[in-house]
Amino acid sequence: MKTHGIIPDEWIVSYASGALSEAHALVVATHCHFHPALQQKLIDAENIGALLMESRPPVKVSSHMFDDIISKIDDLPNEVKQPSNDNGLPFPLAEYLNHKSLDQLNWRMMGPGLSQVRLWTGPNDERLWLLKAKGGAKIPSHDHSGLELTLVLQGSYHVGKDQYGPGLLEIADDETKNHTPLIDAGEDCICLVVTEAPIKIHSLLGRLAQPFIGL
Numbered sequence: 001m002k003t004h005g006i007i008p009d010e011w012i013v014s015y016a017s018g019a020l021s022e023a024h025a026l027v028v029a030t031h032c033h034f035h036p037a038l039q040q041k042l043i044d045a046e047n048i049g050a051l052l053m054e055s056r057p058p059v060k061v062s063s064h065m066f067d068d069i070i071s072k073i074d075d076l077p078n079e080v081k082q083p084s085n086d087n088g089l090p091f092p093l094a095e096y097l098n099h100k101s102l103d104q105l106n107w108r109m110m111g112p113g114l115s116q117v118r119l120w121t122g123p124n125d126e127r128l129w130l131l132k133a134k135g136g137a138k139i140p141s142h143d144h145s146g147l148e149l150t151l152v153l154q155g156s157y158h159v160g161k162d163q164y165g166p167g168l169l170e171i172a173d174d175e176t177k178n179h180t181p182l183i184d185a186g187e188d189c190i191c192l193v194v195t196e197a198p199i200k201i202h203s204l205l206g207r208l209a210q211p212f213i214g215l
Helices: 009-016 022-033 036-055 065-074 091-096 204-213
Strands: 108-111 114-121 127-133 148-154 157-159 162-164 169-172 189-195
Touching: 009 022, 009 036, 022 036, 022 091, 022 114, 022 127, 022 148, 022 189, 162 169
Parallel strands: none
Antiparallel strands: 108 114, 114 127, 127 189, 148 169, 148 189, 157 162
């Protein structure tokens, strides 16, 4: 599946409607942070959704619903202080990480020059994680059993002639064969990744290590 680094519009619509899982929603929100044009598309999708809601016929609600909402508003603090974000991460991800820096996370080695942090595991075995790869490292060749979204936060990598740098997103699926990303030389490459199913690593050593890295 070719995406040219930018997520298709249907994902923006799904995000705006609240139809995405926690993992997919975080990737989309973080991806949009890099691209003002996507942020505008998201605003447009939310506005269209609001207009559709307004056009629906009214429904009956309980007599005390309004009072319940007002009481909840009254219980809110007068001033909500946003924590400072000085770690250089896109705000949606920084907020998800409770504004911890990347160095404060518990990185686990998953191979030569590769480490990961598991952030979330969903009910359908979706997995949200951060990947950190040294410049020049090679991701073991693999196939996919489901969808994988990889958003570059720092550094860059390439797959064949396609290069992905900060803010660009690669979408791979079960039609993606012999997927072998190569990390570009230089700074570490850090990516936010969501996988819907375990990958199929080709090498014997990789398959033996797979239960320990959990991917």
